Amino acid sequence: MADTYLAMASCSSRLNGYRTGTPESFAFDKGDYCTNRQNLPPKCVNLLKICIGTMERMGQASKLGCSKCNQEYPSEQLRNLCDCGAPLLVHYDLHGIRSTWKRNHLKSAVNSMWRYAPVLPADAADAVTLSEGWTPLIRADALGAEIGARNVWIKDEGRNPTDSFKARGLCCAVTMARKLGAKKLAIPSAGNAAGALAAYAAAAGLEAHIFMPQDVPEANFLECGAFGADVRLIDGLISDCGRIVAERKAAEGWFEVSTLKEPYRIEGKKTMGYEVAEQFDWEVPDAILYPCGGGVGLIGMWKAFAELEELGWIGTKRPKMISVQATGCAPITRAFENDAEASEFWKGAHTVASGLRVPKALGDFLVLRAVRESKGIAVSVSDEEMLDAGLLMSEKQGIFPAPEGGACVAAVKKLLANGFLKPDDRTVIFNTGSGYKYLEAYRTRFPRQIASEEDKLGGLITPR
Numbered sequence: 160m161a162d163t164y165l166a167m168a169s170c171s172s173r174l175n176g177y178r179t180g181t182p183e184s185f186a187f188d189k190g191d192y193c194t195n196r197q198n199l200p201p202k203c204v205n206l207l208k209i210c211i212g213t214m215e216r217m218g219q220a221s222k223l224g225c226s227k228c229n230q231e232y233p234s235e236q237l238r239n240l241c242d243c244g245a246p247l248l249v250h251y252d253l254h255g256i257r258s259t260w261k262r263n264h265l266k267s268a269v270n271s272m273w274r275y276a277p278v279l280p281a282d283a284a285d286a287v288t289l290s291e292g293w294t295p296l297i298r299a300d301a302l303g304a305e306i307g308a309r310n311v312w313i314k315d316e317g318r319n320p321t322d323s324f325k326a327r328g329l330c331c332a333v334t335m336a337r338k339l340g341a342k343k344l345a346i347p348s349a350g351n352a353a354g355a356l357a358a359y360a361a362a363a364g365l366e367a368h369i370f371m372p373q374d375v376p377e378a379n380f381l382e383c384g385a386f387g388a389d390v391r392l393i394d395g396l397i398s399d400c401g402r403i404v405a406e407r408k409a410a411e412g413w414f415e416v417s418t419l420k421e422p423y424r425i426e427g428k429k430t431m432g433y434e435v436a437e438q439f440d441w442e443v444p445d446a447i448l449y450p451c452g453g454g455v456g457l458i459g460m461w462k463a464f465a466e467l468e469e470l471g472w473i474g475t476k477r478p479k480m481i482s483v484q485a486t487g488c489a490p491i492t493r494a495f496e497n498d499a500e501a502s503e504f505w506k507g508a509h510t511v512a513s514g515l516r517v518p519k520a521l522g523d524f525l526v527l528r529a530v531r532e533s534k535g536i537a538v539s540v541s542d543e544e545m546l547d548a549g550l551l552m553s554e555k556q557g558i559f560p561a562p563e564g565g566a567c568v569a570a571v572k573k574l575l576a577n578g579f580l581k582p583d584d585r586t587v588i589f590n591t592g593s594g595y596k597y598l599e600a601y602r603t604r605f606p607r608q609i610a611s612e613e614d615k616l617g618g619l620i621t622p623r
C-alpha cells in the first residue's frame with residue numbers, strides 16, 4: 160500500500176478537517192488532486208501548498224491480525240473472520256504515526272470520533288458520518304452522593320446518532336464496507352446495532368438486512384423500518400438470528416457485519432477509550448464500568464489504551480475494566496468467577512436490557528483477558544436493580560439511561576459495598592444508550608392513570 164499522508168488544519172474546508180494524499184499527489188508542480196482523486200479548485204491547491212509544511216503521516220490500517228492464532232491478512236479487503244474462526248483486529252503503524260501525530264493536533268480536530276482518524280481505518284473524507292462520538296463525560300456528584308461515590312462520571316453515549324454507542328462501530332463498519340465494495344449488509348442484532356446499521360446504510364446508499372428477536376424494543380423495530388431497512392423478526396435470541404444470517408449470506412450476496420465478525424466495529428468503538436483519556440487530559444480513570452453483551456466496546460477500549468501508550472500519549476496505568484451483565488444472562492460473569500478462559504452458552508437468557516441478552520459472545524476470551532489484565536472484575540445485577548438505578552440516574556442527573564447504563568450504576572453500588580471500588584476512585588459509568596429507546600421496560604414503573612372525577616373538580620378547565 161502506498162504511503163498516505165495527512166495534511167492538518169487550514170486546508171480543511173471540504174474534507175472534514177483533513178486533506179489526504181500520496182506523496183506524488185502532493186507534488187504540486189504537476190499534482191492537483193488529493194487521494195480521493197477529486198480535482199481541487201485552485202483555492203484549495205493553494206491551501207494545500209500552505210499546509211505542506213505540516214504534512215502528517217496518516218494512520219491507515221497496515222494489516223489485519225488474528226486475535227487467536229496471529230495469522231495476518233492485508234487490510235484492504237472485505238473479510239469477516241480469520242480462517243481459524245476467531246475475530247480479526249486492525250493493526251496500524253503506530254511507530255510511524257507517533258512521530259507526526261501529536262496530542263495538541265486534537266485542539267483543532269473535528270468534534271466527532273473522526274478526530275482520531277489517523278488511528279482509524281479510513282480517511283475522515285471517506286467516512287459515512289452522522290457526527291458520531293465525542294460525547295460528553297459528565298461529573299455526576301448528585302448520583303455519586305446517593306451511592307457513596309465522590310468521583311463518579313457518566314460517559315453519555317445516548318447522545319450519539321440513533322441514541323446509542325452502536326453508532327460508532329457501525330459508522331466504521333459501513334464506511335469500510337462501502338469503501339471495499341460491499342453493496343448489501345446483513346446483521347443479527349439485539350436492537351440498537353440494527354438501528355445504527357440501518358441509519359448508516361441509508362446514509363451510505365447501501366442495503367441493510369436485519370434480523371432481530373421478535374421482542375426487541377419497539378423503537379428499534381420502528382427505526383429500522385424508518386431508515387428503509389429490510390427487517391425480519393425472529394422467534395428466538397440474537398444467536399438464532401446470527402445462525403440465519405450465516406446460513407443465508409452466501410446465497411443472498413450479503414456482507415455480514417455481526418459483532419466481531421468483521422474487524423471495523425471494534426475500531427469505531429475503541430474511540431470511547433481515546434475520548435475518555437482525552438477528556439481526562441490523558442490521565443485514565445481508576446475504573447470503567449461497561450455493560451457487556453458482545454463485549455466490543457470493552458475490547459475496543461482496551462485496544463485503545465494499548466495504542467495510546469504506544470503513541471506515548473498515556474503511561475502504563477490502566478483503568479480497572481469492569482464487565483456488567485444481567486443476572487438473567489451472565490455468561491462472562493460466570494466464566495470470570497470460574498476462572499475460565501471463555502464463556503459457555505447461557506441457556507434461557509432473559510433481561511429487559513436487550514443489549515445484554517447475548518448468551519455467548521464470539522470475543523468472550525478477549526473480554527475476559529482484558530478484565531483480568533486490568534485487575535477488573537465481572538459482575539451481574541438484576542433487572543429490578545438496573546431499572547431502579549436507571550431511574551436514580553434520571554432523577555439525580557437529568558440523564559435518562561438505557562437499562563444497560565442503569566446496570567452500571569447498580570454495579571458501582573455493589574462494588575462500593577464490597578470494597579472493590581473506593582469512594583474516591585475516579586469511576587466512569589458507560590451509559591451506552593438512551594432510555595427513550597426502552598419505553599416498554601420503564602413503562603412497568605409508571606402505570607398511566609387517568610385523572611379521576613375528584614381531580615377534575617374545581618379544575619380550571621372544567622369547573623363545575
Ligand SMILES: Cc1ncc(COP(=O)(O)O)c(C=O)c1O
Nearest residue numbers: 351452453454455456514591592
Ligand atoms: C445499550 C446497549 N448497551 C450495551 C450493549 C452491549 O454492547 P457490546 O456488544 O459492545 O458488549 C448493547 C448491545 O446491543 C446495547 O444496545
Ligand SMILES: [Zn+2]
Nearest residue numbers: 225228241243
Ligand atoms: Zn486465526
